[in-house]
Amino acid sequence: MPDKLEDFRTEIAEWIAANLPEELRGQPRNEDTICWGGRKWQFRSQAQKDWLERCHARGLTCPRWPVEYGGGGMSRDEEKILRDEMNRAGAPSPLESFGIWMLGPALLKFGTDAQKAEHLPEITAGRIRWCQGYSEPGAGSDLANVQTRAEDMGDHWLVNGQKIWTSYADKADKIFALVRTDREAPKHLGISFMLIDMETPGVTTRPIRLISGASPFCETFFDNVKVPKEGAIVGEMNRGWDVAKYLLTHEREMIGGGGGGLIAGTTLSEAIGDMDMVAGADPVIRAQAMELEVDTLAFGLTMERYKDIAESGAGVGHASAMLKYYGTELNKRRQEIVMSARGSDALDWSEGLAAPWLRSKANSIEGGTSEVMLDIISKRVLELPSK
Amino acid sequence: MERLVDTEDEVMLRDAARGFLDENAPVSAFRANRDAGRAFDPGLWREMAQMGWAGVLIGEEHGGADMGHRAAGILAEEMGRTLAASPFLSSAVIAASALRAAGSERLSQIAEGAALYALAVDEGPKHAPDLTAMEARPEGNGFRLSGRKVFVADGASADRVLVLARSGEGDEGLTLFDIEADRAGLARGAADSIDARDFATLEFEDVEATGDDVVGEVGGGLAALAPGLRAGQAALAAELSGLTAGISAITLGYLKERTQFDRAIGSFQALQHRAAHLFAEIEVTTSAVAHAGRVLDQAPEDAQLAVSVAKARATQTAKLAVMEGVQMHGGIGMTDDYDAGFFMKRARVGAEWLGDYGHHAAIVAAMRGL
Numbered sequence: 127m128p129d130k131l132e133d134f135r136t137e138i139a140e141w142i143a144a145n146l147p148e149e150l151r152g153q154p155r156n157e158d159t160i161c162w163g164g165r166k167w168q169f170r171s172q173a174q175k176d177w178l179e180r181c182h183a184r185g186l187t188c189p190r191w192p193v194e195y196g197g198g199g200m201s202r203d204e205e206k207i208l209r210d211e212m213n214r215a216g217a218p219s220p221l222e223s224f225g226i227w228m229l230g231p232a233l234l235k236f237g238t239d240a241q242k243a244e245h246l247p248e249i250t251a252g253r254i255r256w257c258q259g260y261s262e263p264g265a266g267s268d269l270a271n272v273q274t275r276a277e278d279m280g281d282h283w284l285v286n287g288q289k290i291w292t293s294y295a296d297k298a299d300k301i302f303a304l305v306r307t308d309r310e311a312p313k314h315l316g317i318s319f320m321l322i323d324m325e326t327p328g329v330t331t332r333p334i335r336l337i338s339g340a341s342p343f344c345e346t347f348f349d350n351v352k353v354p355k356e357g358a359i360v361g362e363m364n365r366g367w368d369v370a371k372y373l374l375t376h377e378r379e380m381i382g383g384g385g386g387g388l389i390a391g392t393t394l395s396e397a398i399g400d401m402d403m404v405a406g407a408d409p410v411i412r413a414q415a416m417e418l419e420v421d422t423l424a425f426g427l428t429m430e431r432y433k434d435i436a437e438s439g440a441g442v443g444h445a446s447a448m449l450k451y452y453g454t455e456l457n458k459r460r461q462e463i464v465m466s467a468r469g470s471d472a473l474d475w476s477e478g479l480a481a482p483w484l485r486s487k488a489n490s491i492e493g494g495t496s497e498v499m500l501d502i503i504s505k506r507v508l509e510l511p512s513k
Numbered sequence: 514m515e516r517l518v519d520t521e522d523e524v525m526l527r528d529a530a531r532g533f534l535d536e537n538a539p540v541s542a543f544r545a546n547r548d549a550g551r552a553f554d555p556g557l558w559r560e561m562a563q564m565g566w567a568g569v570l571i572g573e574e575h576g577g578a579d580m581g582h583r584a585a586g587i588l589a590e591e592m593g594r595t596l597a598a599s600p601f602l603s604s605a606v607i608a609a610s611a612l613r614a615a616g617s618e619r620l621s622q623i624a625e626g627a628a629l630y631a632l633a634v635d636e637g638p639k640h641a642p643d644l645t646a647m648e649a650r651p652e653g654n655g656f657r658l659s660g661r662k663v664f665v666a667d668g669a670s671a672d673r674v675l676v677l678a679r680s681g682e683g684d685e686g687l688t689l690f691d692i693e694a695d696r697a698g699l700a701r702g703a704a705d706s707i708d709a710r711d712f713a714t715l716e717f718e719d720v721e722a723t724g725d726d727v728v729g730e731v732g733g734g735l736a737a738l739a740p741g742l743r744a745g746q747a748a749l750a751a752e753l754s755g756l757t758a759g760i761s762a763i764t765l766g767y768l769k770e771r772t773q774f775d776r777a778i779g780s781f782q783a784l785q786h787r788a789a790h791l792f793a794e795i796e797v798t799t800s801a802v803a804h805a806g807r808v809l810d811q812a813p814e815d816a817q818l819a820v821s822v823a824k825a826r827a828t829q830t831a832k833l834a835v836m837e838g839v840q841m842h843g844g845i846g847m848t849d850d851y852d853a854g855f856f857m858k859r860a861r862v863g864a865e866w867l868g869d870y871g872h873h874a875a876i877v878a879a880m881r882g883l
Contacts, residue, residue: 395882504785
């Protein structure tokens, strides 16, 4: 078995060497270099397009998915080797999307064969870009308080309502959304997980400008949107909460499994610059930076340990809420210390420090607030009583 | 790199250690020792030695079990959980690691549990080996040692002492000696330590030391001591991690059973979130402690960063756990009849021993360019 894996490693390394366009090698991962795909996607370069197509043909955009849907059919060990070799070669991810992270896993677990056959190949090829419609103005941490409603009109659903914090909704082709299909049922039970084409008449989006100046999120409005019934609902009708819950857990385990961007690419020392220059006269900043460095190194090891646990098959379960909580709070601390160490220099937008500092404030809100994570830990992991 | 989760062998070792300690060295045994004015139970140490714990870091050629630093950490974690007092860290970890690196003949006595060692390095209230002032004055073919060592763990009960003294100027002027504890001119006074363990002050007055007593090279004391210090710091971090697990388990149990205002106090969100935060800190520290053991086993020369991260984290997390432990227990946590205070006092001693938080955070910062 190990020999077979070593053969696989050699094969993958050779494949990367032969197919990775030189100009993509070692490219930093940021909003300007990520490939999101979709109908509206404009490739940044021919190399980006070639890399996506070659990886897709080899099943590398979704390595663990079944081959019949354009996946790689790989085992956990093979995927790890692929990741190692991609990192070693400085290869960028060929494709990222909410389809890969969220809808795909939901369809693989809850979808019908027809739904899988319709949507998964479009995701692996990067032809359709999905966005996620969960939150509403009245449904933040209380996510099950979904008010967007879908009425049964015989051959179609009639959808009315509003979603908020839909990432990149203005650039997405389709949305997977939680909608209320039974207004009489208790709030967790009347929700369905629905697939809607963003080009359907009545769907409009409006970007939300954040305090960081960027607009990665949108408001999305549904005004008498007619959704054909065929294949519209994933999983059982009125049991969309099960799908959503599965995905939330999956998302947090992914944070534990892959890093999830919780640890910044640059070291604290690089981000701060010459400590003696910026903080020489300020022992408080220096002490805070030292403490942060200790915690950051230990947290990095914890992500590795949780990955080991996940890969051993034991499962991390609800404890993954800890990674989300700790990693995001750590990043907020880091951004505060960098801003503080760089003083007034950091206050000019053009220095590029203020935007990530402000953006980091959302880390402990999006994907479940820190307070929700602490609730999950205390109730599900520590099993503290509810009364 | 070995994974950070326990291997099958390590799970077995941990289970065996836990079973043994729960039966033979629960916190009530520590209390009995404390009440009897006894720093540790020699009978218990003999049993530990029979199980191979005294030789955990000693090669099989000297009768050791040679299980490695991660295994030593697992044993220390389990001892920390029940506050089991023993000469384990001083003899089986610190002395064994330093003497093994130096190729000493005395390893087999340590592995048997027959020779108890103490490390005499500190001279002031903070750990700073490079500032050692104790004099090693050359005389004839040997030295005369004069000066004072404080906070010497297991110093009153030890058979032999590893002592760092100044034979010349600067970092290259320190020499490590291995001498018997009853040598003429060496006076030992037991301190009344808050954790009820053996800490002693050692007064050296013209104590004779020969070339045979030197560990490693003359002037190479810091290098000779380094393997022992690193191993001790990692194992102490592991003990603190176990101590943290011990007090946290007690506190969680209390949150579930204690009622106030007609409900379990653990149902109050104010306490739930603090307990959950403590869980997160514990998880992060656990990883650092496991990692330090792994690096010591695989690349000991490069282990200082990993060891210092572990010791710094373990110190802070233990402090949080014992403070939350007492606070969440309320008044009963302040009583001597309850065990929480024992954990708090040992955590404070462990925080200072072999370098405090600031000492290790400074090492981390320097190695990381901060």
